[in-house]
Amino acid sequence: MKNKAVILGTNYYIGLSAIRCLGTEGVHTVAVDYSDEDTYGAKSKYLSERVISPHYKEDTRAFVDFLIDYAKMQDAKPVLIPCHDSYVEVIDDYFEEFKEHYLIPQTEAGLYTKLMNKGNLRHFAQELGMAVPETVGVDEDNFEEKVETIIKFPCIVKPVDSPTFVAKFRRKLFKVYNFDELNEVLAKVKEAGLEVIVQRIIPGFDDHMYTFDAYLNQDSKVTHWLTCQKFRQYPINFGASVYTVQKYIPELYEIGSKFLEATGYKGFAEIEFKKDEDTGNYYLIEVNVRITNFNHLIYTLGLNIPYITYRELTGNPVEPKAITTTTNRAFWYGYEDMLAVKDYVKTGQLSVKDIMKTYFRPKAYAIWDWKDPKxxxxxxxxLIGKVAKKVFKR
Incomplete structure (x- = not known):
C-alpha cells in the first residue's frame, strides 16, 4: 500500500482507535501531534511513524505548511484522517491546499464546518423536514418572551462553534433554570466573543440519546451504517458517550440517510438524535463529521470506518455493509464512566443496581486491548501521575 494514512491527534482514544483500525490492515500509519506529552495513542504497536508538528491553533499557518511539506515528500498522496473537531475546522479553512496534497473524502469546501455549526445545521434540518429542538437566537426580537413561551426553563445555551466554546469553557453547553442564570451565561459568552443559541431540552433521560453512524461514498450514498443507543455520558446528561450499546433502529436509517445524502456529504458522519419520551419523535441534536468516540465498537461489529475510508480514497472500495440486527455489544470508556456513575448516583438519576446490570454485556473498550497493551x-x-500531583498539592 503506497498511500500512508496521516492521523491527526493521538492524545485521545479516537486517534488510537484509528491507528489500530488501519494498522491491523497493514496500512502505514503516521501520527501527527503537536507535543510528546500524554499522547498515549502513539504508543500503539500499529503505529508506523510519528512526527511532531506546530500547534494547529497557536500557529495554524505553520501547521498547514508542515502537513503539506510532509505530503510533498511522499511517493503517493496520503489519506488524511482528523480525530478532533479542531483539526476538521483547519482542514475546512485550508481545504483547497489540503485537497491538492492529501486524499480527503469531502469535495465541497466548507461543508464540514456548516454541519458542525449549530445554526447552519438547524436550517439544513428544517429545510429537509427533520425535527430539531425549538431554538431562539439571542439577537432575535422578543427574545425573552420567546424563551418564556417557546423554550421554557430549564433550557440549554449551546455554542454555534463547539470546538472554540469547549476550549474556552471546558464544557459543551450551559443548562440554566431562570432568567438570572441565562443572563449571567450570556454575559460570559459575550465577553468571550462567542455566538450561542438557546434551545429547548427534549424530555427524556440519557438513554433516549441515539446515533446513526454512516459512511457515504463519493456519490454521496450511504454504503455502511449502524445505529446505537447511548446509556451514559460524561459530563452526565450533556456530555460525550462513555457507555453506548449497538441497537438496530431502522427508523434512524430512514431519517439519517435521507439527511446526509441530501446535503451531498461524503465520508464518515455520525448524527446524534434524542427521542422525546412524551411523543416518541426523534430530534436531531448534532452531527459529528470525524471519527466518533465509539469507533472501536463499530470496528468490533465489522465496520472498519478508517479502513473503509482509506480503501475508497485509494481506489479499492469495500463492499457495502450494514448492521441490521441488535448485538447488544457496548462501548465502554471505564475511567470517565466511573466519574459519570458517581454523578448519576449522587443526583439520584440511576441506582447502583441499574448500573451493575449494564456491565454484563460484551464490551469494546475505549483504550485497553490485550493485543496492543502499551x-x-x-x-x-x-492518570496515576495526575492523581499523585493533586494529592501532594494538598
Whole structure:
C-alpha cells in the first residue's frame, strides 16, 4: 500500500482507535501531534511513524505548511484522517491546499464546518423536514418572551462553534433554570466573543440519546451504517458517550440517510438524535463529521470506518455493509464512566443496581486491548501521575 494514512491527534482514544483500525490492515500509519506529552495513542504497536508538528491553533499557518511539506515528500498522496473537531475546522479553512496534497473524502469546501455549526445545521434540518429542538437566537426580537413561551426553563445555551466554546469553557453547553442564570451565561459568552443559541431540552433521560453512524461514498450514498443507543455520558446528561450499546433502529436509517445524502456529504458522519419520551419523535441534536468516540465498537461489529475510508480514497472500495440486527455489544470508556456513575448516583438519576446490570454485556473498550497493551499501560501511568500531583498539592 503506497498511500500512508496521516492521523491527526493521538492524545485521545479516537486517534488510537484509528491507528489500530488501519494498522491491523497493514496500512502505514503516521501520527501527527503537536507535543510528546500524554499522547498515549502513539504508543500503539500499529503505529508506523510519528512526527511532531506546530500547534494547529497557536500557529495554524505553520501547521498547514508542515502537513503539506510532509505530503510533498511522499511517493503517493496520503489519506488524511482528523480525530478532533479542531483539526476538521483547519482542514475546512485550508481545504483547497489540503485537497491538492492529501486524499480527503469531502469535495465541497466548507461543508464540514456548516454541519458542525449549530445554526447552519438547524436550517439544513428544517429545510429537509427533520425535527430539531425549538431554538431562539439571542439577537432575535422578543427574545425573552420567546424563551418564556417557546423554550421554557430549564433550557440549554449551546455554542454555534463547539470546538472554540469547549476550549474556552471546558464544557459543551450551559443548562440554566431562570432568567438570572441565562443572563449571567450570556454575559460570559459575550465577553468571550462567542455566538450561542438557546434551545429547548427534549424530555427524556440519557438513554433516549441515539446515533446513526454512516459512511457515504463519493456519490454521496450511504454504503455502511449502524445505529446505537447511548446509556451514559460524561459530563452526565450533556456530555460525550462513555457507555453506548449497538441497537438496530431502522427508523434512524430512514431519517439519517435521507439527511446526509441530501446535503451531498461524503465520508464518515455520525448524527446524534434524542427521542422525546412524551411523543416518541426523534430530534436531531448534532452531527459529528470525524471519527466518533465509539469507533472501536463499530470496528468490533465489522465496520472498519478508517479502513473503509482509506480503501475508497485509494481506489479499492469495500463492499457495502450494514448492521441490521441488535448485538447488544457496548462501548465502554471505564475511567470517565466511573466519574459519570458517581454523578448519576449522587443526583439520584440511576441506582447502583441499574448500573451493575449494564456491565454484563460484551464490551469494546475505549483504550485497553490485550493485543496492543502499551497505550493502556501508558494511559494508566498518566492518570496515576495526575492523581499523585493533586494529592501532594494538598
Amino acid at each position: 497505550p493502556g499501560i501508558n494511559y494508566s501511568s498518566m
